[in-house]
Amino acid sequence: xxxxxxxxxxxxxxxxxxxxxxxxxILLFSGCKKEESSVKEISFWGMGSEGEKIKILIPEFEKQNxxxxxxxxxxxxxxxxxKLISSFAADNxxxxxxxxxxxxxxxxxxEALEPLDGFISKSKTIKPENYFTGIWQTNEVxxxxxxxxxxxxxxxxxxxxxxxxxxxxxEPPKNWEELLDISRKIVKYQNDPNKYAIYLPTNEWAPxxxxxxxxxxxxxxxxxxxxxxxxxxxVEAFKYLIQFHKERLTPMGVSQVTNVYQAFEQEFFxxxxxxxxxxxxxxxxxxxxxxxxxxxxxxxxKHSSPGVSLAGGSSLVMFxxxxxxxEVWKFIEFLSTKKTQLEFYKVTNNLPAxxxxxxxxxxxDDPFIKSFYEQFQFVMPTxxxxxxxxxxxxxxxxxxxxxxxxxxxxxxxxxEMDKGVDIILEKRRWMLxx
Amino acid sequence: xKFKPVYFFLAPALTAIxxxxxxxxxxxxxxxxxxxxxxxxxxxxxxxxxxxxxxFKLFDNQLFWKALSNTFYxxxxxxxxxxxxxxxxxxxxxxKLVKFKGIFRLVYFMPVVTTLVAVSIVWRFIYHPEFGLLxxxxxxxxxxxxxxxxxxxxxxxxxxxxxxxxxxxxxMIIFIAGLQNIPEELYEAAQIEGANGWQRFTKIxxxxxxxxxxxxxxxxxxxxxxxxxxxxxxxxxxxLDSTLSIVLYMYQEGFRWWNMGYSSxxxxxxxxxxxxxxxxxxxxxxxxxx
Numbered sequence: 001x002x003x004x005x006x007x008x009x010x011x012x013x014x015x016x017x018x019x020x021x022x023x024x025x026i027l028l029f030s031g032c033k034k035e036e037s038s039v040k041e042i043s044f045w046g047m048g049s050e051g052e053k054i055k056i057l058i059p060e061f062e063k064q065n066x067x068x069x070x071x072x073x074x075x076x077x078x079x080x081x082x083k084l085i086s087s088f089a090a091d092n093x094x095x096x097x098x099x100x101x102x103x104x105x106x107x108x109x110x111e112a113l114e115p116l117d118g119f120i121s122k123s124k125t126i127k128p129e130n131y132f133t134g135i136w137q138t139n140e141v142x143x144x145x146x147x148x149x150x151x152x153x154x155x156x157x158x159x160x161x162x163x164x165x166x167x168x169x170x171e172p173p174k175n176w177e178e179l180l181d182i183s184r185k186i187v188k189y190q191n192d193p194n195k196y197a198i199y200l201p202t203n204e205w206a207p208x209x210x211x212x213x214x215x216x217x218x219x220x221x222x223x224x225x226x227x228x229x230x231x232x233x234x235v236e237a238f239k240y241l242i243q244f245h246k247e248r249l250t251p252m253g254v255s256q257v258t259n260v261y262q263a264f265e266q267e268f269f270x271x272x273x274x275x276x277x278x279x280x281x282x283x284x285x286x287x288x289x290x291x292x293x294x295x296x297x298x299x300x301x302k303h304s305s306p307g308v309s310l311a312g313g314s315s316l317v318m319f320x321x322x323x324x325x326x327e328v329w330k331f332i333e334f335l336s337t338k339k340t341q342l343e344f345y346k347v348t349n350n351l352p353a354x355x356x357x358x359x360x361x362x363x364x365d366d367p368f369i370k371s372f373y374e375q376f377q378f379v380m381p382t383x384x385x386x387x388x389x390x391x392x393x394x395x396x397x398x399x400x401x402x403x404x405x406x407x408x409x410x411x412x413x414x415x416e417m418d419k420g421v422d423i424i425l426e427k428r429r430w431m432l433x434x
Numbered sequence: 435x436k437f438k439p440v441y442f443f444l445a446p447a448l449t450a451i452x453x454x455x456x457x458x459x460x461x462x463x464x465x466x467x468x469x470x471x472x473x474x475x476x477x478x479x480x481x482x483x484x485x486x487x488x489x490f491k492l493f494d495n496q497l498f499w500k501a502l503s504n505t506f507y508x509x510x511x512x513x514x515x516x517x518x519x520x521x522x523x524x525x526x527x528x529x530k531l532v533k534f535k536g537i538f539r540l541v542y543f544m545p546v547v548t549t550l551v552a553v554s555i556v557w558r559f560i561y562h563p564e565f566g567l568l569x570x571x572x573x574x575x576x577x578x579x580x581x582x583x584x585x586x587x588x589x590x591x592x593x594x595x596x597x598x599x600x601x602x603x604x605x606m607i608i609f610i611a612g613l614q615n616i617p618e619e620l621y622e623a624a625q626i627e628g629a630n631g632w633q634r635f636t637k638i639x640x641x642x643x644x645x646x647x648x649x650x651x652x653x654x655x656x657x658x659x660x661x662x663x664x665x666x667x668x669x670x671x672x673x674l675d676s677t678l679s680i681v682l683y684m685y686q687e688g689f690r691w692w693n694m695g696y697s698s699x700x701x702x703x704x705x706x707x708x709x710x711x712x713x714x715x716x717x718x719x720x721x722x723x724x
Contacts, residue, residue, distance in 0.1 A: 082689060089475050110476035203672070253584030253673060258562070386472055390691040401674060405586075423491070427473060431480065 040324050041069040042331060045084075045097035048077045050151075050314070053347045061334045068327045081106075088112050095322040096332065098150060098314045101138040101381075102388060107317065108141045109386040114318040114325065115144040125333045130354055134311040134379035141384050147315030148332050149353035151344065153275040154309045155206050155299070156375045158282060160270040162293050163189075172297040174305040176211075176240060183249040186270050198271040199257065200241060200250040202401040205392040206310060207273050210299060211237040213380055214307040220421070224383045225429045227391075227421030230414040238403070238410050245404035252404065261285035264294075273299065275312065276351050279368050291367035298375040311379035313353065387424050395420045466698035475692065488699035498700070500675050501683040507590060508597075508679065509658045516598040516605065516658075517650060523602060524609030525639075539610070543603040550600070554667040557596050558583070583669055586676040593664050593677050600664075601657075605650050612646035613639070648719050652712055659708050680704050 046054050051074030058070050073094070075083050081103065087093055088110055099107065107113050120126055128136050131149050139147035159172060167185040169178075183197035190196075200207055212219060217234035220227060228234065244250045250269070257263045264272060265285045279296075283289045301307025316332045318325060334340060341352035342360065351372060352358065363369050382388055395417055403413040466488055468474075474481035492498050523542055527535055545553065560567045561582035569579050582592040620638050629637065640647075662681040665671055671678035671686075680700065688697030 085472070085475065085692065106472065109473060112476065203670075253581055258558075394686065394691065398675070401672070405674060407674065427469060427471060430482075431473065 039067060039069050040327050041071055042096065042322070042324050042327050043071045043073065043094040044331070045073050045075055045094045047075055047080050047098055047100075047314075050098060050348055050350065051075060054344070056347055057335070057340055057343060060340075061331060064334070065327075065330060068324075068330065070331060085110075091321070093319045093321050095324055096316060096318045096328045099147060099317045101135075101147065101149070101311070101313055101315045104139055104147050104315060104317065105141050105384040105388065106386040108146050112319055112321075113146045114320045114322070115146060116148065116318065116329075117145050119329045120145060123329075123333060126336050130356065132311075132353075132355060132376045132379065134381060135313060135353060135376070138311050138313075138381040138384070139315050147317045148336060150314045150316045150335060151341075151348075151350035152311075152313035152353045152376065153277065153351060154312055154372065154375050154379050155210065155273050155275050156306075156309060156371055157297050157299055158264065158272045158274055158278065159295060159297060160264070160267065160293065161291070161295050163267065163270040172295075172305075173300050175300050176302050179300050180240075180243065180249075183244060183271070184247065187247075187249055190267065195267055196251050196269045197249045198244060198273075199260065199263070199269040200244055200273070201257070202245075202404050203397050204273075205396045205400070208238060208241060208396055208400055209382060209392065210273075210307075210309050211241055213310075214299075214301050220383045220385075220425075223432065224385050225425050225432065227418035227425070229396075229417045229421065230411070235410060235414050238400075238414060242400075242403050242410050246406075276369070276372055277349070280349055283368075296368045296371040298371055298378070306375055306378045308378050308380050309375050311381045313351075385425075385428060387428060390424055391421055395424070462698045462701060465695050466702055468695045470694040470698075471696075472692040474694075481695075484695070488696050489703070491696065492699055492703065497675065497678070497683065501678045501680050504590065504676065504678055505659060505661060505680045508594060508661050509655060512594045512597060513651070513654055513658050515594070516602050517647070517654060519598055519602045520605035520650070521609050521643075523606045524613055527606070528610055528613045539607070542606055545600045546603040548600075550663045550667060553596075553600060554664075558668065561592055584673055586674040589669055589673060589676045593661075593668065596668070597658075597661070597664050601654075605654065608646060608650055609643070612643050616642045644719075644722075648715065652715055655711055655715070656708055659704065659711070 044054070045051065051072060055072055058072065062069060084093075084097070084107070088107075093112065104113070120128070126148055128145075132152065135149050135152050139145050139149065157172075163186060164170075164172065164182065167182060167189045169182050169185075173179040173182050186197040187195070209219065212229075212234045215233045215237040217231060217237065218228055219234070221231075229238075245252065251257065257268065260272060260274075261278075261281050262285060263269060264282065282294065286294050288294060298306030299309050316335060318328050318332070322328055335344070336354065338352075338354055338357050341354045341357045342362075344350060345352055345357070345362075351363075351369070358364070358373055363373065382392075399408070399413040399417045399420075402408045402416075403410050408416065467483060467485060468481050469484050469487070470481045526532060527538055527542075532538065559565070563569060563579055563581040563584065566582070568582065572580070580588055582588050616639065620642070621634055624634050624638060660681050661679040662685065665677040665679055665682050666685070669677045671682050681704070684697045684700040684704070687693045687700065
């Protein structure tokens with residue numbers, strides 16, 4: 001009796017421990033199975049505040065599409081690229097994400113993105129003609145479309161109307177000559193070594209590329225395999241901008257300006273080239289939301305305004321590794337309807353990519369956004385290669401600083417620039433030759 | 435072969451070292467002879483063995499030499515200076531005349547344990563050309579405004595001041611321990627013989643501290659050669675690349691532009707430099723002892 005009792009106890013114990021070990025496993029497997037059969041969960045990575053605010057739109061989509069769930073993960077802009085590339089290396093990508101449109105080529109090179117041409121040709125919602133041409137083009141790499149514009153931005157000039165009037169400009173400058181002229185007049189009028197006309201820091205590459213494009217530079221030559229910065233078109237534009245530094249029309253270092261809004265408000269400078277994301281902040285600091293004291297204007301071209309600016313913004317991309325491509329496409333379509341785009345604008349202030357959304361009075365009648373609409377008609381993509389960011393951030397900013405401080409002349413700087421760029425592009429040349 | 439139990443106990447540690455140290459180091463070394471980059475991450479067929487190309491490219495690159503000279507500038511000025519400051523602080527705190535030693539030790543050690551990101555925000559205000567505390571202080575002595583972080587001449591000294599302030603507490607603690615190990619009788623004997631304060635310092639304190647100093651010098655040098663966080667947060671290497679350090683340059687090439695091959699080559703050049711520096715110091719020390 002005693003021995004059998006002991007035996008029984010042992011068996012009970014075995015069963016109990018076995019059960020305890022197996023139970024979670026069973027739960028785990030059954031959990032997986034359940035999800036796969038009924039609900040399809042697609043994961044979306046959004047960046048910065050967009051990743052936060054998009055959550056407001058999700059319930060509506062899930063209501064319209066029972067059976068699809070969207071899981072949103074927010075990643076900060078500063079860490080976004082690193083995170084995406086390391087996730088790609090670890091084979092751990094989301095189904096879709098938002099991608100700054102200058103990043104699209106890089107992920108195409110990685111062969112991480114799904115071409116969308118097939119989806120677009122069958123779609124009723126998404127058609128190329130619904131978008132601004134320059135913006136749509138940023139998503140086209142080697143003849144295929146890899147992203148759908150989600151929201152758009154471009155750069156134009158924020159300016160102080162009151163100061164412009166005081167130096168005799170009722171209308172904003174219309175060409176390069178007038179832009180330089182008004183800058184000189186502002187500095188003369190302010191007559192203060194701590195006040196400047198325009199803020200053109202050398203650690204922002206965009207203005208240099210914009211003025212180069214305006215002067216007809218192709219930036220890179222031979223199918224984007226060699227730098228073309230030392231060609232006369234770019235050098236002329238580059239010299240034009242460096243002129244502002246030489247004549248002290250723009251502050252030299254970047255450490256003096258810790259807060260651009262405050263500096264703008266205190267007349268430290270009267271013009272600043274930036275994107276639409278700054279409108280709310282400028283409104284707040286200037287204590288003026290009607291456009292009495294300040295305004296936005298398209299960037300003047302060499303001879304007439306508006307000149308060309310950059311086609312910026314974010315696109316929605318689908319990853320090759322996704323298991324739920326039709327569902328992902330449904331979500332992209334949902335985010336591309338006029339209604340969702342307007343709602344998204346209301347929560348994030350990001351300008352809609354869809355042209356029909358721009359008929360709404362909130363854009364047409366807004367004194368600050370109007371100029372953006374004008375500018376969007378004249379936007380161009382930057383060269384669509386994976387090395388673009390490295391070229392502008394590491395090289396162009398470096399040589400702009402050297403030229404602005406007079407360490408190198410503009411011509412020398414651009415020659416060195418081309419040398420550096422050619423080294424960066426060596427791999428691209430090899431790949432294309434293969 | 436006879437199985438020794440010792441291997442059994444060593445195995446976990448050895449495995450960890452092998453997996454997390456030797457394998458990465460060896461693969462980095464191999465990668466430094468390839469052009470492994472963003473293309474290769476997507477498709478392994480897109481990388482080439484380039485032999486010593488990365489190293490040639492590196493020695494041909496002015497930016498590398500600039501980064502190297504910046505790093506040496508930093509190590510040579512900042513190293514001795516910070517050791518001197520640590521020793522000075524340690525001597526003061528070890529003196530019998532000082533009260534509240536515990537509090538002072540804590541205060542001086544604080545910068546070491548404070549995160550650099552928080553520290554750098556404060557220091558950016560201190561260095562601000564218009565409203566900065568430092569320029570305000572200097573204005574009383576009649577020194578004109580200096581754009582500390584914006585002027586290529588002053589940017590590196592600014593980084594040096596910051597990093598000395600940030601790091602001296604750590605070495606100070608080690609020096610205090612060293613000082614406390616010096617027998618009091620030596621000083622008493624010297625005093626009876628009529629040695630003055632300076633003589634006591636040079637003939638007793640310094641020689642008795644020699645082993646501590648060697649340790650601190652080597653550790654400090656290795657640490658300072660790896661200068662990264664201060665310029666990364668304060669200046670991003672600017673202005674005019676005047677604060678670009680070797681490690682910062684390596685980081686940018688590797689993790690910003692994904693030129694892994696090139697940046698591994700930088701890592702190994704830095705490794706050789708640090709190794710050489712350490713060997714020289716140990717050799718000097720040995721000769722002195724002999």
